[in-house]
Amino acid sequence: MPLALAIVSDRTFTPGDDATESPEQVAFRASARSFLSAHAEPRAEVDPWQVSGFPDDDEARAYFEHGRAWQRTLATHGWAGLTWPTEYAGGDHPAWAERIFSEESSAYGSGPGFIGATIAMLGPTLLAHATHEVKARHLPSLLNGEVAWCQLFSEPGAGSDLAGLATRAVLDGDEWVVDGQKVWNSCAQFADWGFLLARTDPDVPKHRGITFLLVDMTSPGIEVRPLIQANGSAHFSEVFLSGVRIPADQVVGEVHGGWGAARTVLANEAAFIGRGGGAPTSDRLRDLAALHGGLEDPRVRQRLATVISREKLQALMGQRIQSAVRNGHKPPFDPALTKVMAAGTRVLTGNLAAELAGPAALVGNDPIGNWVRAEVVNRFSISIGGGTTEVQKNNLAERSLGLPREPGIDRDTAWKDVPRS
Numbered sequence: 261m262p263l264a265l266a267i268v269s270d271r272t273f274t275p276g277d278d279a280t281e282s283p284e285q286v287a288f289r290a291s292a293r294s295f296l297s298a299h300a301e302p303r304a305e306v307d308p309w310q311v312s313g314f315p316d317d318d319e320a321r322a323y324f325e326h327g328r329a330w331q332r333t334l335a336t337h338g339w340a341g342l343t344w345p346t347e348y349a350g351g352d353h354p355a356w357a358e359r360i361f362s363e364e365s366s367a368y369g370s371g372p373g374f375i376g377a378t379i380a381m382l383g384p385t386l387l388a389h390a391t392h393e394v395k396a397r398h399l400p401s402l403l404n405g406e407v408a409w410c411q412l413f414s415e416p417g418a419g420s421d422l423a424g425l426a427t428r429a430v431l432d433g434d435e436w437v438v439d440g441q442k443v444w445n446s447c448a449q450f451a452d453w454g455f456l457l458a459r460t461d462p463d464v465p466k467h468r469g470i471t472f473l474l475v476d477m478t479s480p481g482i483e484v485r486p487l488i489q490a491n492g493s494a495h496f497s498e499v500f501l502s503g504v505r506i507p508a509d510q511v512v513g514e515v516h517g518g519w520g521a522a523r524t525v526l527a528n529e530a531a532f533i534g535r536g537g538g539a540p541t542s543d544r545l546r547d548l549a550a551l552h553g554g555l556e557d558p559r560v561r562q563r564l565a566t567v568i569s570r571e572k573l574q575a576l577m578g579q580r581i582q583s584a585v586r587n588g589h590k591p592p593f594d595p596a597l598t599k600v601m602a603a604g605t606r607v608l609t610g611n612l613a614a615e616l617a618g619p620a621a622l623v624g625n626d627p628i629g630n631w632v633r634a635e636v637v638n639r640f641s642i643s644i645g646g647g648t649t650e651v652q653k654n655n656l657a658e659r660s661l662g663l664p665r666e667p668g669i670d671r672d673t674a675w676k677d678v679p680r681s
């Protein structure tokens with residue numbers, strides 16, 4: 261049997277069939293199943309061709325709030341922050357709890373959407389770098405979706421070179437006064453709070469003069485301007501900050517030492533993007549191939565097999581990282597690797613979807629055509645968001661392979677003396 265067909269028809273494995281699970285794990289799985297069957301939407305009831313980019317603002321907000329409501333349900337029933345400390349509203353479960361819950365959830369269509377991404381980025385960062393007061397104030401409302409967050413990192417002149425950022429924060433009494441501009445801030449138009457990087461000491465090299473601040477998005481002086489994309493939706497915004505005052509106790513980590521917390525966000529973002537799991541896109545590709553008569557074509561089957569194998573590998577890599585981190589160990593390999601892999605898979609998926617559906621799909625307005633268009637237009641989003649593939653490969657070369665560092669002409673120069681346009 262050709263590899264593609266063998267994999268496509270491998271649908272009989274049920275999570276939990278593995279007889280090596282301990283009685284505690286078996287009981288946990290049963291309890292997760294019973295919670296999910298009572299509260300989650302069965303995948304069959306969710307439109308499989310649904311896309312998350314909506315040209316209509318109200319629909320986009322409704323989708324965002326739908327995710328928030330699911331996060332609230334998870335928290336209400338004790339299924340959010342499974343491995344976080346109970347002190348901060350978590351469940352204090354062992355690392356395997358997250359894996360089992362995500363295996364059980366994959367049969368359902370409910371998910372936290374973008375809220376899940378911010379929990380994955382900000383939660384571990386606050387746990388590792390924030391004071392007890394900041395953790396106690398922000399972690400429970402992050403976890404139950406009551407407060408939605410956005411990431412205020414990138415700037416018009418600082419994306420890949422994030423540490424070169426120019427947004428200034430100056431201490432005035434017990435408040436920071438922030439002026440500058442951020443860009444590409446996902447879901448900023450729906451967020452209640454933002455986590456922000458600002459330059460607080462321009463007299464030292466760029467990585468050393470940055471402070472990590474938490475800002476209430478309703479603060480006077482914040483203007484959020486949604487950016488309309490090629491597909492008509494506004495996934496991200498520009499955020500302008502003019503004289504925004506942030507209480508000094510909303511700093512995460514050391515003043516001027518925010519780069520450490522920023523790196524924790526970036527590492528968790530890369531791991532989250534590359535984690536795999538969830539609804540496999542290959543299912544839709546297989547349906548698309550069946551619809552257009554391509555399932556018998558060995559070239560299509562081979563490409564489907566590649567996507568399916570990559571999805572499965574990504575899920576396993578993601579599980580290994582999550583399991584290590586939750587057990588207090590270093591990731592077994594650089595999380596950037598999973599993101600590079602996920603980015604490559606997304607491009608393969610978009611290309612195959614376009615070829616299977618043909619040009620007609622790109623002009624129609626039916627749900628399948630909309631899905632194909634979203635896959636094509638968005639196929640490079642993961643290659644850019646959360647750090648570009650080129651930059652991730654640089655990081656992998658330096659951090660994992662020990663290759664010589666990129667020449668950094670501005671690494672030891674005070675930020676204010678670095679030439680910039």
Ligand SMILES: Cc1cc2nc3c(=O)[nH]c(=O)nc-3n(C[C@H](O)[C@H](O)[C@H](O)COP(=O)(O)OP(=O)(O)OC[C@H]3O[C@@H](n4cnc5c(N)ncnc54)[C@H](O)[C@@H]3O)c2cc1C
Binds near residue numbers: 410642
């Ligand atoms: C879907 C999506 C969501 C995003 N969400 C957010 C968000 O919520 N918050 C936020 O702050 N930002 C967000 N971003 C912004 C994202 O982090 C930046 O777009 C990304 O870091 C790249 O920065 P840039 O766009 O300025 O490109 P640039 O840094 O200008 O890069 C341009 C090109 O040059 C290449 N390049 C740059 N430096 C190097 C190098 N040293 N070696 C080799 N090649 C290099 C890059 O790979 C790229 O191809 C998002 C982006 C996307 C696409």
